[in-house]
Amino acid sequence: MSKAQSRQMTGARMVVQALKDHGVDVVFGYPGGAVLPIYDEIFQQNDIRHILVRHEQGAVHMAEGYARSTGKPGVALVTSGPGATNAVTGLTDALMDSIPLVVLSGQVPTFMIGTDGFQEADTVGITRPCTKMNWLVKDTSKLSDTIHQAFHVATQGRPGPVLIDIPKDVQFATADYTPPESARIGHYQPRTKGDPEMIEALVEMIETAERPVFYTGGGVVNSGPAASRLLRELVEATGFPITSTLMGLGAYPASGKHWLGMLGMHGLYEANLAMHGCDVMINVGARFDDRITGRVKDFSPHSRKAHIDIDPSSINKVIRVEVPIVGDVSSVLEDVLERWVARGRKVNREALAKWWAKIGEWKAVKCLSYKPSTKTIKPQYALERLEALTKGMDRYITTEVGQHQMWAAQFLGFEEPNRWMTSGGLGTMGYGLPASIGVQIAHPEALVINVAGEASWLMNMQEMGTAMQFRAPVKQFILNNERLGMVRQWQELLHGERYSHSWSESLPDFVKLAEAFGCKGIKCSDPKDLDDAIMEMIRYDGPVIFDCLVEKHENCFPMIPSGKPHNEMLLGEADTQGVIGAKGAVLV
Amino acid sequence: MSPLNIKKGSTSHSAYDLRDPHAEVIEVHTLAVLVDNESGVLARVIGLFSGRGYNIESLTVAEVDRTGHRSRITVVTTGTPQVIDQIKAQLSRMVPVHEVHDLTVDGPAVQRELALFKVAGKGEHRIEALRLAEIFRANVVDSTLESFVFEITGTPEKIDAFGDLMRPLGLREIARTGVAALARGV
Numbered sequence: 001m002s003k004a005q006s007r008q009m010t011g012a013r014m015v016v017q018a019l020k021d022h023g024v025d026v027v028f029g030y031p032g033g034a035v036l037p038i039y040d041e042i043f044q045q046n047d048i049r050h051i052l053v054r055h056e057q058g059a060v061h062m063a064e065g066y067a068r069s070t071g072k073p074g075v076a077l078v079t080s081g082p083g084a085t086n087a088v089t090g091l092t093d094a095l096m097d098s099i100p101l102v103v104l105s106g107q108v109p110t111f112m113i114g115t116d117g118f119q120e121a122d123t124v125g126i127t128r129p130c131t132k133m134n135w136l137v138k139d140t141s142k143l144s145d146t147i148h149q150a151f152h153v154a155t156q157g158r159p160g161p162v163l164i165d166i167p168k169d170v171q172f173a174t175a176d177y178t179p180p181e182s183a184r185i186g187h188y189q190p191r192t193k194g195d196p197e198m199i200e201a202l203v204e205m206i207e208t209a210e211r212p213v214f215y216t217g218g219g220v221v222n223s224g225p226a227a228s229r230l231l232r233e234l235v236e237a238t239g240f241p242i243t244s245t246l247m248g249l250g251a252y253p254a255s256g257k258h259w260l261g262m263l264g265m266h267g268l269y270e271a272n273l274a275m276h277g278c279d280v281m282i283n284v285g286a287r288f289d290d291r292i293t294g295r296v297k298d299f300s301p302h303s304r305k306a307h308i309d310i311d312p313s314s315i316n317k318v319i320r321v322e323v324p325i326v327g328d329v330s331s332v333l334e335d336v337l338e339r340w341v342a343r344g345r346k347v348n349r350e351a352l353a354k355w356w357a358k359i360g361e362w363k364a365v366k367c368l369s370y371k372p373s374t375k376t377i378k379p380q381y382a383l384e385r386l387e388a389l390t391k392g393m394d395r396y397i398t399t400e401v402g403q404h405q406m407w408a409a410q411f412l413g414f415e416e417p418n419r420w421m422t423s424g425g426l427g428t429m430g431y432g433l434p435a436s437i438g439v440q441i442a443h444p445e446a447l448v449i450n451v452a453g454e455a456s457w458l459m460n461m462q463e464m465g466t467a468m469q470f471r472a473p474v475k476q477f478i479l480n481n482e483r484l485g486m487v488r489q490w491q492e493l494l495h496g497e498r499y500s501h502s503w504s505e506s507l508p509d510f511v512k513l514a515e516a517f518g519c520k521g522i523k524c525s526d527p528k529d530l531d532d533a534i535m536e537m538i539r540y541d542g543p544v545i546f547d548c549l550v551e552k553h554e555n556c557f558p559m560i561p562s563g564k565p566h567n568e569m570l571l572g573e574a575d576t577q578g579v580i581g582a583k584g585a586v587l588v
Numbered sequence: 589m590s591p592l593n594i595k596k597g598s599t600s601h602s603a604y605d606l607r608d609p610h611a612e613v614i615e616v617h618t619l620a621v622l623v624d625n626e627s628g629v630l631a632r633v634i635g636l637f638s639g640r641g642y643n644i645e646s647l648t649v650a651e652v653d654r655t656g657h658r659s660r661i662t663v664v665t666t667g668t669p670q671v672i673d674q675i676k677a678q679l680s681r682m683v684p685v686h687e688v689h690d691l692t693v694d695g696p697a698v699q700r701e702l703a704l705f706k707v708a709g710k711g712e713h714r715i716e717a718l719r720l721a722e723i724f725r726a727n728v729v730d731s732t733l734e735s736f737v738f739e740i741t742g743t744p745e746k747i748d749a750f751g752d753l754m755r756p757l758g759l760r761e762i763a764r765t766g767v768a769a770l771a772r773g774v
Contacts, residue, residue, distance in 0.1 A: 128631060
């Protein structure tokens with residue numbers, strides 16, 4: 001029957017058929033009046049699993065977790081009006097972090113559009129700036145083509161979220177279904193192959209560099225496993241140091257000998273100083289985000305820069321580069337390696353040895369050291385223990401947003417791409433719990449841990465219901481300082497220690513909360529008990545809420561204060577007096 | 589190595605552009621954007637300008653290819669060279685956008701705008717308005733005993749100049765289409 005070129009069916013059935021044809025096995029969603037025909041079709045089949053969420057924002061973050069951990073597009077299904085508006089945060093998050101998503105929303109029937117009908121919202125209008133592309137389908141005969149095009153757009157070029165708004169009468173009406181092979185998907189075909197002359201120029205830069213650094217980002221992960229493999233090959237062969245953004249962790253292994261650790265506002269001393277002092281910077285799939293550059297005027301002042309990015313608008317947006325290469329990371333790296341090998345695998349070994357010696361001095365600073373305690377659990381200690389006890393396991397980590405996120409990035413090591421899911425660009429508190437469920441659904445046997453702060457975690461805690469219903473044994477590792485830690489840190493550093501609304505009173509008892517959801521709660525406040533408690537969490541066959549009571553006033557270091565360049569990092573409490581001027585305070 | 593062995597314009601963002609990228613001068617550029625003529629495409633393009641804080645001095649849009657469902661948006665914008673480059677890159681990556689041409693740097697181009705001016709007056713003012721309209725090759729497209737509507741085509745500067753002259757002569761209303769532009773030659 002799949003041989004048939006076209007078949008008559010309802011719009012609702014087309015949706016399900018198209019999802020199957022694109023290999024979708026899971027849909028995260030929430031039903032409502034305007035999507036009932038699609039839900040009726042979902043009921044009558046077994047190929048696609050539907051995960052019923054507790055809030056549409058959760059559905060989109062789950063789809064993100066699914067997408068980022070598998071490399072496949074995530075799919076969410078929401079109803080009209082509030083269903084669609086609740087999805088907006090997730091869509092924006094996915095747009096900022098280039099996560100491929102296909103979100104299907106119901107809409108009031110076409111003849112009611114514009115009448116302020118019940119649960120009507122201008123969904124394509126609202127989501128236009130937070131999707132890569134969106135469509136309102138007014139005619140069932142165009143529905144299958146649109147869905148096929150949506151998958152194409154979401155996954156090709158720089159990935160991103162797309163949305164298809166489907167009025168209810170379009171779901172009921174029948175038309176011919178076009179299979180993906182014969183669909184018209186439009187002209188969108190971004191360039192993936194890098195310009196040979198630019199690649200030659202980059203190879204020349206590699207050959208002569210005295211103080212080089214690879215600066216890699218989420219684009220390497222998005223490009224697929226080949227990109228990580230080629231990056232590793234290039235780094236090993238050249239012997240150049242490598243650092244990565246928050247989004248790119250795992251593309252190069254944390255245990256690799258050329259690894260400098262993460263860079264940026266809370267990045268490692270050696271990584272940031274290498275960026276500041278390099279003479280050749282090779283940006284692979286990163287976008288010179290403000291968390292990375294600090295003060296743009298003083299960003300890496302003595303380097304020539306190459307930038308590999310599939311999105312031409314990322315190049316020269318913030319930082320002017322000498323060698324721009326528009327293309328897919330894996331394709332470009334393959335060409336770079338091929339040319340560099342063909343030209344004799346040259347690097348300036350002598351200068352490179354000096355550069356590594358300099359980096360060694362920076363590493364000796366041991367910027368991640370903190371004052372240990374035997375009385376309270378330091379958040380850094382909690383993550384060190386989590387790392388030690390889970391290393392080598394089939395492990396996926398998600399995070400919420402704030403101090404715990406930065407500590408997780410500093411203290412957990414990632415050996416493979418697609419193992420680290422975090423909200424980088426948008427910084428969405430409430431991302432981690434639903435994302436962890438999305439990851440767990442995609443990898444049922446794996447250990448999935450959401451490293452959370454208690455404030456972020458509460459933002460989407462209703463999704464524990466989803467974890468229970470679908471037996472997703474996610475581990476919620478909450479570093480509970482009873483504070484909005486990052487807000488508190490900024491208030492200490494630049495608002496005269498006036499802690500305006502940065503602590504939470506009336507926090508729930510997380511153990512009882514766990515019991516209320518029917519899962520396991522663990523509370524730990526003594527460093528001596530921590531290892532056993534973590535092991536108990538890992539061994540428990542089901543979701544766990546782990547309430548880890550940590551030091552309340554710990555600050556996250558190193559830190560580049562807003563408006564400062566890379567070489568003016570704060571390494572600890574002693575450095576913090578009066579460091580952020582009025583100009584810096586304006587920045588975020 | 590010599591970075592200058594990179595061919596100019598070999599990517600959409602050549603760093604070897606002849607314009608100084610760091611210049612803070614504000615330039616005026618006329619962009620022609622060919623898009624799929626589908627619902628929401630204009631909102632998408634305008635939303636890019638408002639969302640990212642770019643300027644729109646003038647905007648015209650109409651379908652130019654009925655069978656191919658293609659519209660042409662002509663937008664006059666201002667910004668530093670870096671901002672102009674960014675606008676072009678942002679437009680180019682939009683899914684329904686087929687082509688982006690910068691008519692200001694691509695070579696000579698003709699720019700025309702159409703405007704209607706309603707001028708009311710009597711006696712000397714009326715005669716003077718008509719005389720100036722002839723000089724500007726404006727056509728009278730409506731006339732009563734007390735008013736004219738002039739139709740004038742030309743560059744935005746010519747239309748501005750005509751408006752300045754009409755103001756003391758009883759100018760009541762202006763309607764302008766915004767700029768349409770094409771590159772000269774083939």
